[in-house]
Each structure stands twice: as structure tokens, then as C-alpha cells.
Amino acid sequence: MSIEKRQILDMNAFDRHLQGGSVAEQVKRRLSNLGSTSVLFYQEPIEMVSASGAWMTAQDGSRFLDFYNNVLSVGHCHxxxxxxxxxxxxxxxxxxxxxxxxxxxxxxxxxxxxxxxxxxxxxxxxxxxxxxxxxxxxxxxxxxxxxxxxxxxxxxxxxxxxxxxxxxxxxxxxxxxxxxxxxxxxxxxxxxxxxxxxxxxxxxxxxxxxxxxxxxxxxxxxxxxxxxxxxxxxxxxxxxxxxxxxxxxxxxxxxxxxxxxxxxxxxxxxxxxxxxxxxxxxxxxxxxxxxxxxxxxxxxxxxxxxxxxxxxxxxxxxxxxxxxxxxxxxxxxxxEGLQQNARDSGRYLAQKLEALSESCNCISEVRSLGLFIGVEVSKNRSIEEPDPQRASAIIAGLRYQKVLIGAAGKFGNVLKIRPPLCTSQAEADFFINALSTVLSES
CATH class of the missing domain: 3.40.640.10 (Type I PLP-dependent aspartate aminotransferase-like (Major domain))
Structure with missing residues (x-):
């Protein structure tokens, strides 16, 4: 079965023809302002109101670990x-x-x-x-x-x-x-x-x-x-x-x-x-x-x-x-020694992901350099069989475990993980535990 190439803005993106769940009115307002140029994450987009360090807080008070946004690289609102x-x-x-x-x-x-x-x-x-x-x-x-x-x-x-x-x-x-x-x-x-x-x-x-x-x-x-x-x-x-x-x-x-x-x-x-x-x-x-x-x-x-x-x-x-x-x-x-922390925290995360992959047949490869990490999601651990549907399901599942990551790759089957440079071991463990939960459920 052939797999279609995915456009970068379609990865992990909200389908504008859907309602938007609990934030439907806010979604409608955004679409009426930006039209077809609007890009939102997730099938139920998140309304953010504040952030600090590696965490963002939504309108309903939920806190999300931001392992996606490398713009705020030294931490939100440093x-x-x-x-x-x-x-x-x-x-x-x-x-x-x-x-x-x-x-x-x-x-x-x-x-x-x-x-x-x-x-x-x-x-x-x-x-x-x-x-x-x-x-x-x-x-x-x-x-x-x-x-x-x-x-x-x-x-x-x-x-x-x-x-x-x-x-x-x-x-x-x-x-x-x-x-x-x-x-x-x-x-x-x-x-x-x-x-x-x-x-x-x-x-x-x-x-x-x-x-x-x-x-x-x-x-x-x-x-x-x-x-x-x-x-x-x-x-x-x-x-x-x-x-x-x-x-x-x-x-x-x-x-x-x-x-x-x-x-x-x-x-x-x-x-x-x-x-x-x-x-x-x-x-x-x-x-x-x-x-x-x-x-x-x-x-x-x-x-x-x-x-x-x-x-x-x-x-x-x-x-x-x-x-x-x-x-x-x-x-x-x-x-704050953030280059050293990127090296150390990145190595720790990569080791944890490698260990997790041994018990999960959907991870074919973990590729990393510091705090830039890609996890290849495939069928039966075969890099020749990319599984973009599973990758999308994992990203969506992590959203409900309060963790934000992205997608990459020609087919959108690579989990793109870019934590802030200030990421602690406790935050790395929070991510690994959330990913482990999603993998066991998906």
C-alpha cells in the first residue's frame, strides 16, 4: 500500500471543517479572522493563557509540558x-x-x-x-x-x-x-x-x-x-x-x-x-x-x-x-549551562526512548542530537513501513496526557521532540511516562 507524502502544516493540524470541541466558539472566531491561512494544532485546539519554563497553562487551568516549541528555547517567559x-x-x-x-x-x-x-x-x-x-x-x-x-x-x-x-x-x-x-x-x-x-x-x-x-x-x-x-x-x-x-x-x-x-x-x-x-x-x-x-x-x-x-x-x-x-x-x-544541559538531558531522553522502544514494536529508530530528537514510528519495527496513522494517534494521545510534541518526515511518521534547553530530569521522566502510557493504550 502506497503512503502519501504529507505537507508540513497538515501534520498534527486541526481539521477546519470540524467543530473544535469545548473551544468551538474560539475556533470559529479564529477562522473568521484568519480564514484558510489559519493553522491550529489538534482536533480539539488548546487555548493557552500563560507559560513558564517548560510548561504552558490553558484557559481551563490544565498545564502542558511543552516538548514541541523550540522558539522559547531557554524556557517560556524567562x-x-x-x-x-x-x-x-x-x-x-x-x-x-x-x-x-x-x-x-x-x-x-x-x-x-x-x-x-x-x-x-x-x-x-x-x-x-x-x-x-x-x-x-x-x-x-x-x-x-x-x-x-x-x-x-x-x-x-x-x-x-x-x-x-x-x-x-x-x-x-x-x-x-x-x-x-x-x-x-x-x-x-x-x-x-x-x-x-x-x-x-x-x-x-x-x-x-x-x-x-x-x-x-x-x-x-x-x-x-x-x-x-x-x-x-x-x-x-x-x-x-x-x-x-x-x-x-x-x-x-x-x-x-x-x-x-x-x-x-x-x-x-x-x-x-x-x-x-x-x-x-x-x-x-x-x-x-x-x-x-x-x-x-x-x-x-x-x-x-x-x-x-x-x-x-x-x-x-x-x-x-x-x-x-x-x-x-x-x-x-x-x-545557566544550558548547552551542557542540552547534551546531558538529550542523552538521558534518548536512552529512555531506546529502552522504551525495546518493548514497543512501533518504534523502528530513535535519532537524536542533544535536545533535538526524532522517533521513527513504523509497523513491526521496520523502517521500510512508516506508520503515520500511529504517529498521529500517539501525538493526539500525548495531548491528553498533557504533553505537546510535533511530527516530521516525508510521511509524517516521525515524532519530533524539541524540549526547552532548561528541561529537567523530572520533566524528561514525565514525558517518558506519558509516552509509555499512550503506547500501551494505542
């Missing part, structure tokens, strides 16, 4: 970030056309965590904007227009970035200047040499772009392939692939919008685990712990060449309030 935003918004909010030390202090603190050669930053409001700008720079620097992405990649929602986000497309085909490669997983490269197999796929894709007359401007990937189902091993996975990209005259864009800012535990950035040096780095989501801030890091000469033809300015990107939020996030990660 007091250090809240105080920094409140202090700065009461003092000054302007754009980057004026000098302001808050902004430059943040930029220098962020640059201290980046490769030395990527010494210029452009700040934006979203990862979509950062990736859009990275694409434009890649085309200018290389003189080419083609892009390579993975089969179920998601990189944002501007027009250009949507075209390189296969998982966002419902009916339209990818344009000719975009070629996909399978993510580096066992089911796609069964001979076991993932790094070599992935590099060969990149080589074939680059040759196809050249044959079509576009050439290769860039290979862009989320450093843990999160939308594809979370693939992070072996260490050094991307080295050969990036070498191939460079041989064809293209750039490697490391999309750190999801894995960046200490989530992987082994490094501050996901690409560090792969031992591949990016030409451009994009970042967003956890950068401001809920305040809109994102950015792009590049070599100065790349910005120089891009700016020869067109000016770039972002009205809200890099404003002092955003910079204050971003700097506070960096301070919290360092002072």
Missing part, C-alpha cells in the same frame, strides 16, 4: 529575557540607521560564537527573511541560480524560500531551478555509508542543475534535517557533500533556524557536529526566545558584492529591543 525586553522597550526602540550600543554589543557577542571569517551580520525579523537574503547573496556571488535541498525540507515562507521548501508545497511542483536529494537516513541509503551516499546524491543534483542551465548557487540544509525526520549521524556527515558543492562552484548555507543556539548540546551550532564550514549561516526562532529576531552571517566580501547592485534594509530587523532580547538569550545559555 525572567532575564523578559526584564531585558521590558527595560529596553521603555527606553528606546529605533531602526538600525541610528547608532546604538545595545545593538553593536549584541552583534559582537553573537560574532564571538561564529566562525571568524563570517564577520558581518544582517539582522532580520524571521528565518524566512534570513534565508531569502542568503539565496539572493548566493546567486550574486556565484552568478548561478540553482539550489539543492532535501526532499522534505522547510526553509521559510517568502516566495523564493517557499520554492526551496518541498514540505510546504501542497499541489505545485518544484521549479526547475530547485533539485531535491533524499535526506541522509538508512531507508534512503541502505548500503550504510550515509556520508558517501549523500555526497553522491549532491553530485547528481549539481550535474542536473548544470544540465538545465542554472548551475549551482547553493546547497542549503537545516543542520539536523529536522523536517525530513531528524538525521544527525554520523559525525562529519556533511563533509563530503560540502566538498562536492564547492567543486561545482556553489555555496553551503547552514540553516540554523532550528538547530542553532546550543540545542544540539555538542556545539552552539548544528553544523559544528558535521565538521563542515558554512559559507553563509542563517538563524532565527530561538534567537530571541519569542521576540522576533533572526539573522544572516557572511563574509564581508559577500555583502560587498551583493550591495553593488541593490540596497538592503530591514525596518524592524536589529532594533534595540530585539538586540536586548538576543543578548539576554546568549547570557542565559552561558550562565
Amino acid at each position: 525572567p532575564t529575557v523578559v526584564e531585558a525586553i521590558s527595560r529596553q522597550t521603555a527606553r528606546l526602540t529605533i531602526n538600525t540607521r541610528y547608532l546604538n550600543r545595545v545593538v553593536d554589543d549584541y552583534l559582537e557577542a553573537l560574532k564571538a560564537r561564529l566562525p571568524n571569517d563570517l564577520s558581518n551580520l544582517a539582522l532580520t525579523c524571521s528565518g524566512s527573511e534570513a534565508n531569502d537574503l542568503a539565496m539572493r547573496i548566493a546567486c550574486k556571488v556565484t552568478g548561478k541560480r540553482g539550489f539543492i535541498v532535501t526532499e522534505n525540507a522547510y526553509h521559510g515562507n517568502t516566495q523564493a524560500v517557499t520554492e526551496i521548501s518541498p514540505s510546504a508545497l501542497k499541489t505545485q511542483a518544484l521549479p526547475e531551478h530547485v533539485v531535491t536529494v533524499p535526506a541522509p537516513g538508512r531507508s534512503n541509503y541502505p548500503d550504510g555509508n550515509l556520508a558517501e551516499g549523500f555526497a553522491q546524491a549532491i553530485e547528481q543534483a549539481a550535474c542536473l542543475l548544470e544540465k538545465r542551465g542554472y548551475g549551482l548557487a547553493a546547497f542549503i540544509c537545516d543542520s539536523v534535517f529536522s523536517s525530513d525526520g531528524v538525521f544527525a549521524h554520523p559525525t562529519g556527515l556533511l563533509t563530503q557533500a560540502v566538498e562536492c558543492v564547492h567543486r561545482h562552484g556553489g555555496l553551503y548555507i547552514a540553516d540554523e533556524v532550528q538547530p542553532g543556539f546550543a540545542r544540539t548540546g555538542t556545539g552552539f551550532w548544528g553544523f559544528e557536529h558535521h565538521q563542515a564550514a558554512p559559507d553563509l549561516i542563517t538563524m532565527g526562532k530561538p534567537m530571541g526566545n519569542g521576540y522576533p529576531i533572526a539573522g544572516l552571517a557572511a563574509r564581508p566580501d559577500y555583502f560587498d558584492r551583493f550591495s553593488e547592485d541593490v540596497g538592503y534594509f530591514n525596518t524592524f530587523g536589529g532594533n534595540p529591543v530585539a538586540a536586548a532580547a538576543g543578548h539576554a538569550v546568549l547570557d542565559v545559555i552561558e550562565h
